[in-house]
Amino acid sequence: MKKLYGVVTALTTPIDKNGKIIKSSVFKLVDYVVNNGVNCLYPMGSTGEMFFFDKDKRKKMAEYVIEANSGRATVFIHVGAKTLNETVELAYHAYNSGADGIAVITPIYYKVNDEEMYDYYSTIAKTIPENFPLYIYNLPQQTSNDISVSVCEKLAKTHSNIIGIKYSYPDMFRTKEYIQINDNNFSVLHGCDALFDTILTLGCSGTVSGISCVIPGIFAEVYKAFTNWDLKRMISAQRKINKVSKIILDGSPIANLKAALTLLGIDMGYMIRPLHEADAASVDRIKSMLYAENML
Numbered sequence: 001m002k003k004l005y006g007v008v009t010a011l012t013t014p015i016d017k018n019g020k021i022i023k024s025s026v027f028k029l030v031d032y033v034v035n036n037g038v039n040c041l042y043p044m045g046s047t048g049e050m051f052f053f054d055k056d057k058r059k060k061m062a063e064y065v066i067e068a069n070s071g072r073a074t075v076f077i078h079v080g081a082k083t084l085n086e087t088v089e090l091a092y093h094a095y096n097s098g099a100d101g102i103a104v105i106t107p108i109y110y111k112v113n114d115e116e117m118y119d120y121y122s123t124i125a126k127t128i129p130e131n132f133p134l135y136i137y138n139l140p141q142q143t144s145n146d147i148s149v150s151v152c153e154k155l156a157k158t159h160s161n162i163i164g165i166k167y168s169y170p171d172m173f174r175t176k177e178y179i180q181i182n183d184n185n186f187s188v189l190h191g192c193d194a195l196f197d198t199i200l201t202l203g204c205s206g207t208v209s210g211i212s213c214v215i216p217g218i219f220a221e222v223y224k225a226f227t228n229w230d231l232k233r234m235i236s237a238q239r240k241i242n243k244v245s246k247i248i249l250d251g252s253p254i255a256n257l258k259a260a261l262t263l264l265g266i267d268m269g270y271m272i273r274p275l276h277e278a279d280a281a282s283v284d285r286i287k288s289m290l291y292a293e294n295m296l
Contacts, residue, residue: 001133002074002100003163003187006039007219008208010047010191012257013061014268021057023064028266029213030068037220038073038212041065042103045078046139046168047210047254051108052272055086059093066098080105080137084123091128101133103166108143118151125159135189136165149177156182163187166208170195179203193245197238200226210253214260215244215293240293247289251282260286263296 011033014025030041043065044050044058053061062077069075077099079090087104094102106112107120125134136155140146147165155162164187165178172195178188179202189208190199196207196219212219218240225234248256252275258268259278263286271277278286290296 001131001161001163003133004040004042004074004076004101004135004166004189004205004208005187006206006223007037007212007216008040008042008076008189008206009033009038009212009216010045010208010210011041011043011065012210012213012254012261012268013044013048013053013272014258014266015272016269019057019272021060021064022267022269025267025269026061026064027068029261030065032264032266033213033216034069034072036216037224038216039206039223040074040076041069042076042078042208045103045137045208046142047213047257048078049254049272049275050078050080051082052275055081055090058090059097062090062094062099063097074100076101076103076133076135078103078105078137082108084120088124088127091124091134095129095132101135102128103135103137105137105139106143106145106147108145110144112145114148114151117145117147118154121155121162122159125155125162128161130161132161133163134159134161135163135187137168138165139168139191141169149174149181152178152186153181156186164189164205166191168192168208172198172202175199175204176202194242196222196241197226197234210257211241211245211248213257214248214264215241215295218244244289244293247285250285252276252278256282256286259283260290263287263290
């Protein structure tokens, strides 16, 4: 089974004013990030505005990304949905479409206990093929549910296809505990761009990053420097990431990502409602940043 590693780009979802996914832009975006050295693709996660799309559009985005990628990078589709049945349906669609694996966010809105959390992931793991890998996605600040280390450990020991977790809360102590699951054989990805170099040295497999849509080459440089243990180069590239992140994260991050990519020549169209596009001040700020980084 394949695993996520290195730079995992959380793809934004380009849509036109009618909410239709722009296929040509998906292809351009995939080419841009893959040609600039990212290792894996991760569509329909938080950066992809996942819960505002119906399942048919989510399936279409998965199909476009897999087609555009054409076997170059590893592709894991985020399939977590508001209901268990829809999650399983999207998981099977990802499998049948040729994805390398899936990720599933924890249940949202309603608080679940440890037994319910275990049952949720166990049901999905037992339903999909045994050789189709699944990452847990833990974003407690958004979902109101936090999956414990003990539940993850139990799931990993019970189901061979639950191979890791994407953790998007900046708790390095918890991150280290996840890494130690299953005798250090649990793949841990983190979602904190500003700590990419730190989480690599801690033992994480990589980062899942929306900002790497815009600056994939700089993220790839951090990972390459880490694998070569060139710490000076890694720290220098990380500083560039932090500089860009500060601009992108100021305001509406996904709207800012789409604005940046549109400025770079990849038409990302619109945000899906109720989300709004970046305002003029944000676009001007992003344009200035791209010029300063010699990207325009």
